[in-house]
Amino acid sequence: MVRPSKYSPEFRSDVIALWRASAGRRTFKDVAADLNVNPETLRTWVRDAEGRPADGGASQGPEDELARLRAENARLVKAEKEWHLEREILRRAAANFAREMK
Template identity: 40%
Template sequence: MARPYPREFRDDVVRVARNREDGVTIEQIAADFGVHPMTLRKWIRQADIDDGAIPGKTTNEPAELRELRRRNRLLEQENEVLRRAAAYACRPVAARARLRRARPSRGWARQLRRSRPA
């Protein structure tokens, strides 16, 4: 598994690679910092994308996309709850009355209290 490098370290290595003198290769800079040359090339490419020099997904986009998807799921759940509540509220009165009659009511408890001797 790849070793995670701190953000500051990556930024420093990319800055050194961008400001290198003539004749100094990416491979030499990568060896000096102890990273693989392809890793350094990827960091430089990602830094160019983040700076807007080349098109592509910025570093923050995947996290932002995850957050937006999570928010979308939450809103869809809230919408479903409201849709069900609206469907219940829009039923005809007779249908709601049937549901009330199907459940034991307080009238049942009152009848028990009345039947008990005081």
């Protein structure tokens, strides 16, 4: 039987929001120490809020991984096309400014 949590759902959501606001600047250990919470408890709350499995994603099946990789590939292809378009616009603008300077 699971022991009921001594932390309220409101407290958990506030702690998760605080962690997200300070992510990149402070560690789980720092934030947890300020709030008198175990760092692993905080890490579990954040992981659960993000919908990731506890083992870091290793429990996904091959189909899930393939779908994730295909989505990532599509995102990268789109980003590359946008990058090429931006580069072409900048190349044309530089050529235009060079013509005006002559």
